[in-house]
Amino acid sequence: MSNEVWVVADLKIDGSVRQVTFEALSEARKKIAGKLGGELCGVLIGSGVSGHAAELGKYGAEKVYVVDNELLKDFNTEGYTIALSELIKKHSPAVVIAGNTVFGQDYFPAVAARVGAGVTMDAIEIDLTNDKKLKIKRFSHSSKAIPTQVFLDHHPMMTTVRPNSFKAVEDPKTPEVVDGAVTINSGDIKSKVIEIKTKGSDRPELTEAERVVSGGRGLGSEENFKYIYQLADMLGAAAGATRAAVDAGYCPYDMQVGQTGKAVSPNLYIAIAISGSVQHFAGMGSSKVIVAINKDPEAPIFQKCDYGIVGDLFDVLPPFTEKVRALVSQS
Amino acid sequence: MKILVIVSQTQDTEAKIKVSAAGNSIDTEGMKWIMNPYDEFAVEEAIQTKEKHGGEVVVVSMGPARVVETIRQALAMGADSALHILDEGSPDMDSFAMGKIIAGEIRKLGGFDIVFTGMKIIDEESGQVGVQIAEELGIPHVSLVSKVIEINPSANKAVCQKEIDGGHMVVEVPLPCLITCPDAMNEPRYASLPGIMKAKKKPLTEVKVSDTNLDGLARVKTVEIKVPQIERKLRIIKGQDGPMVKGAEVEKSAEELIKLLREEAKVI
Ligand SMILES: Cc1cc2nc3c(=O)[nH]c(=O)nc-3n(C[C@H](O)[C@H](O)[C@H](O)COP(=O)(O)OP(=O)(O)OC[C@H]3O[C@@H](n4cnc5c(N)ncnc54)[C@H](O)[C@@H]3O)c2cc1C
Numbered sequence: 001m002s003n004e005v006w007v008v009a010d011l012k013i014d015g016s017v018r019q020v021t022f023e024a025l026s027e028a029r030k031k032i033a034g035k036l037g038g039e040l041c042g043v044l045i046g047s048g049v050s051g052h053a054a055e056l057g058k059y060g061a062e063k064v065y066v067v068d069n070e071l072l073k074d075f076n077t078e079g080y081t082i083a084l085s086e087l088i089k090k091h092s093p094a095v096v097i098a099g100n101t102v103f104g105q106d107y108f109p110a111v112a113a114r115v116g117a118g119v120t121m122d123a124i125e126i127d128l129t130n131d132k133k134l135k136i137k138r139f140s141h142s143s144k145a146i147p148t149q150v151f152l153d154h155h156p157m158m159t160t161v162r163p164n165s166f167k168a169v170e171d172p173k174t175p176e177v178v179d180g181a182v183t184i185n186s187g188d189i190k191s192k193v194i195e196i197k198t199k200g201s202d203r204p205e206l207t208e209a210e211r212v213v214s215g216g217r218g219l220g221s222e223e224n225f226k227y228i229y230q231l232a233d234m235l236g237a238a239a240g241a242t243r244a245a246v247d248a249g250y251c252p253y254d255m256q257v258g259q260t261g262k263a264v265s266p267n268l269y270i271a272i273a274i275s276g277s278v279q280h281f282a283g284m285g286s287s288k289v290i291v292a293i294n295k296d297p298e299a300p301i302f303q304k305c306d307y308g309i310v311g312d313l314f315d316v317l318p319p320f321t322e323k324v325r326a327l328v329s330q331s
Numbered sequence: 332m333k334i335l336v337i338v339s340q341t342q343d344t345e346a347k348i349k350v351s352a353a354g355n356s357i358d359t360e361g362m363k364w365i366m367n368p369y370d371e372f373a374v375e376e377a378i379q380t381k382e383k384h385g386g387e388v389v390v391v392s393m394g395p396a397r398v399v400e401t402i403r404q405a406l407a408m409g410a411d412s413a414l415h416i417l418d419e420g421s422p423d424m425d426s427f428a429m430g431k432i433i434a435g436e437i438r439k440l441g442g443f444d445i446v447f448t449g450m451k452i453i454d455e456e457s458g459q460v461g462v463q464i465a466e467e468l469g470i471p472h473v474s475l476v477s478k479v480i481e482i483n484p485s486a487n488k489a490v491c492q493k494e495i496d497g498g499h500m501v502v503e504v505p506l507p508c509l510i511t512c513p514d515a516m517n518e519p520r521y522a523s524l525p526g527i528m529k530a531k532k533k534p535l536t537e538v539k540v541s542d543t544n545l546d547g548l549a550r551v552k553t554v555e556i557k558v559p560q561i562e563r564k565l566r567i568i569k570g571q572d573g574p575m576v577k578g579a580e581v582e583k584s585a586e587e588l589i590k591l592l593r594e595e596a597k598v599i
């Protein structure tokens with residue numbers, strides 16, 4: 001068993017490295033690698049991905065394992081599971097971390113099961129106990145509770161971490177690049193990705209954004225969601241929505257914030273025509289400042305926000321957006 | 332087809348949460364127990380699959396005696412039989428051990444074509460048991476499926492849509508496979524009165540966890556639970572006559588909110 005601490009890079013569909021990877025590297029360096037006395041390592045899985053090693057080095061990776069394989073060109077569950085489990089079996093790291101993204105949620109528990117490791121999902125704090133066991137905090141019970149969990153005597157110890165929970169801090173290193181070639185037979189990959197559809201957006205990603213503007217069922221139509229997008233763009237914010245708005249077809253599912261959607265934790269969360277359900281708060285309740293605009297003074301959200309206006313969004317939003325515009329153009 | 336659905340019972344987290352005296356668990360005294368909402372979608376998907384392709388739906392659930400109520404609910408919705416893995420609160424249970432035990436019992440059942448689970452349990456929110464079961468069974472899985480496009484037993488495959496950041500992915504997977512269900516993938520049906528009557532007579536087998544060797548199975552231990560205390564400012568701007576801001580108040584309220592966000596909260 002080695003003392004290495006691994007952070008598996010999460011790649012976007014366009015091939016770039018997701019911010020949560022840098023956040024995880026920074027936090028793992030600060031809280032774990034030093035105390036454990038092991039090297040901080042990045043892991044790149046994909047096809048033609050070795051070029052990213054330098055970016056991982058920028059955030060402190062001293063070594064980068066690269067599993068480069070044609071069969072891993074796009075994310076696929078089994079390919080990734082084989083790649084990471086084989087790499088773990090060969091090099092026996094102490095701790096393995098990944099982002100709690102759609103992909104992390106999909107293959108990380110499978111890898112853990114395959115190598116016999118324990119895994120926790122969606123950690124918001126990571127640390128090491130005095131006897132060098134991974135210790136994490138995360139949300140449970142629809143974000144109404146925060147359990148602390150400690151790993152028992154098994155290796156490796158694995159966790160995913162929630163995006164936007166840690167600061168990405170540069171600590172430039174020139175990493176040693178290690179060829180992590182593993183044998184993957186195309187027959188081992190039983191499930192096939194037959195289509196990937198993405199639509200580009202200029203807005204920041206929900207889980208990474210400093211500011212989020214979200215709309216609920218009260219918007220009334222897809223057309224009216226332009227009010228959300230206008231304000232979001234004015235603030236450089238990501239655009240989000242409730243499940244009710246997504247269900248009604250006002251906007252796509254990848255905008256859904258909440259227990260089933262994305263977990264966000266921005267500095268500023270503006271909730272427009274959102275009642276404030278437990279399930280929605282499970283995804284945004286830890287935002288630093290919460291603002292609500294709602295026409296119902298009894299809406300639950302007014303019991304759990306910082307600032308609010310009781311008013312019709314169609315009255316309030318246009319002048320509010322206009323004033324934000326004036327402010328932005330001043331500065 | 333032999334269709335399995337793995338359901339759990341959960342604390343209703345709409346309720347207020349209180350930490351137990353020991354400090355490392357939730358006080359469940361007087362707590363309402365419900366079928367895990369995501370597992371309702373799994374049950375519905377399982378029943379729809381049976382309605383299309385014929386066969387049977389078998390419910391598997393692990394937990395203390397009270398989970399029989401949840402099992403009966405699934406049977407009343409239309410599942411045919413059930414396996415209850417009785418666990419009266421083994422102290423060293425964690426998600427890893429749970430996944431192993433459930434997968435072990437599924438293996439004994441054998442002969443299944445497809446397995447549905449929820450995406451996560453809403454009390455503990457561990458979010459891993461479904462995927463782990465697939466891995467233990469050695470079958471492929473598709474997680475967080477927003478739409479089952481097609482299940483084709485004769486071609487031995489399923490086609491599922493799954494949402495990813497900025498778009499979606501369509502995955503084709505051979506049977507047997509496991510699918511984890513998020514919300515909104517279907518409309519779970521209510522149990523009808525005749526359904527509830529029939530459910531009482533459907534076969535329910537019980538096995539005991541105490542017959543399984545749990546030594547050294549757990550990987551993680553919960554040492555403490557805290558209830559987060561976030562103080563919110565609750566500065567709500569209202570109208571003069573009636574709760575809503577109207578007329579000239581609208582402009583003023585927008586101005587005031589901007590000022591608060593800028594000068595007090597310092598977020599814009
Ligand atoms: C298993 C499960 C998982 C779920 N997961 C999620 C999740 O991930 N995310 C999520 O968001 N929900 C989730 N939900 C749904 C959740 O319970 C609520 O139904 C949902 O959040 C409500 O969305 P909403 O606030 O937009 O709609 P509503 O509750 O209908 O509220 C609309 C609000 O808009 C206000 N309004 C209407 N018109 C105007 C106007 N002109 N001006 C100003 N205000 C106006 C109304 O006063 C009202 O408060 C889940 C539910 C279940 C059972």
Ligand SMILES: Nc1ncnc2c1ncn2[C@@H]1O[C@H](COP(=O)(O)O)[C@@H](O)[C@H]1O
Nearest residue numbers: 338339393448449451452457458459460
């Ligand atoms: N005790 C249990 N009995 C049966 N199924 C379970 C149990 N715990 C979890 N599951 C299944 O695994 C899914 C994910 O749960 P979890 O990993 O605990 O969040 C649930 O939605 C259920 O389908």
